[in-house]
Amino acid sequence: MSFDHPDAILCPGGPMLIRGNHAVEDPDGVPHGTTRPVSAVCRCLKSSKLPWCDGTHKVLPADLRPA
C-alpha cells in the first residue's frame, strides 16, 4: 500500500506548504532558498518574513485570508 505524499499542500486560509529544496521569489523578485524539509510559503502577502509565512493570516479578517 502506498500513501499520498504531495510536494505541495494548500492550507485553507493559510500558507502553501512545499517539501524539498526550492528557491521562492518574494514580491520584489528576490529569490529565497528553503532551509528546512517543509517550508510554508505566504499566500496572504502580509507576512513580515516574505516569502515565508509568519502566521499573520490568522489575524486577518476572514475575507482577506487566502482561499
Next chain:
Amino acid sequence: MGRGYKQVMKIPRPRGALTEVLFESLLTGSDVPSAPAGTDDADAALALWVLYELHHHGFDDVDDEREWDPDLLRLRAQLERDLEARLRERWAGPPSTGLFTETFFDWVAEQDGVSLAAHVHRDADRDQVLELLRVRSIYHLQESDPTAWVVPRLGVRSKAALMELQYDEYGNGDPNRLHHHLYALGMEASGLDASYGAYIDEAPLEVLEQNNAMSLFGLHRRFRGAALGHLAAFEATSSLPSRRMMQGLERLEFPAELVDYYAEHVEADAVHEQLAVRTICGSLLEEEPELEESVWFGAFTCLDLEDRFGRLMLDRWLSAGSAAERKDVA
C-alpha cells in the same frame, strides 16, 4: 564550542514532606515513600518532575539504576493518577464543532488566554524577562523531547508526519540548529546558566505541571492522541507570540542569540502548526478516529496550563509593580 553547556544536574531542593523523603531515598537508597492524601500540590509536582527526569536527563547524584525501581514507579503512577484527575477536572470536554482539522485553528483563536508575549512586547522590564527565561528554561531546554516518546506508538502515516516535524525541531541533522540548543545559546548570551534544570528551584507549580503533563502524555501509549493534540496546540500558539517576544527582546536590547531563537520559531512554527494539525493529527485521526477526544484533551491541556502560567507571572509582576509604585508615593 567544545562540549557545550553541562547536561548533568543535581537533585533539587525539596518543597515539602514528600520530596524531603523521596529525595533522601534517591540519594541514599532509603525506603521510597508514598504520597499521603493532602500532599501539597507543588511538593507532588516536583516529586513527579524528578521521577520523570530519571527517564530523561537523570541526576548526577542518583544511581541510573533507579530509573526502573518498582517502588519509584509505583509512586510515579500514584502521582500521575492525581495529575490526570486534576487535568481532566479542568476540561469541559471536546467542542461539538465538526472535524478536528477543519475547526482547530478557529477553536484556538477562540481561547482567550493571557499573553506573556504581549507583556514582553511592550511592557516587561529586563528583570521580568530574565525571570521568564529562567523558569521557561525547564521547558525550552528539552522542547520536544517528551513528544519523541510517541513516535514508536504511531501508525505509518502519522509516524512519518511526526518525524517530518521533529527532524526540523532537532535541527535537520545540524546540532547548531537544534531548537533547545538555540535556547541554551540565547540563555548563555544573556548571562544565564544554560545547564538543564539549573533553575528548577525557581520553577513555580504551573511550570512543573506544564512539563509533567508533556511527560505524562509522552510516556504513556494511551495518551498518544493527547500528546499530539498538545503538540498541535503548542505549535498553533507559537508563531505570532514568538514575533512579539522578538520585538520585546529587541526593545530591551537582549543579545542577538536570544532574538534568533524566537526568530527561528516565527518561521518554523508557521510550518509546524500546519503540519501538526493537518498531517500529524489529521493522519492520526484517519488511522485511529477513536482518539479524537484524547487529541482535544491534550490541546485543551496545553492552552489551559499556559494560561495558568501566564496569569501567575502577570499577577506577580503587576502586584510587584503596584507595590513599588506605593513605595514611590510613600
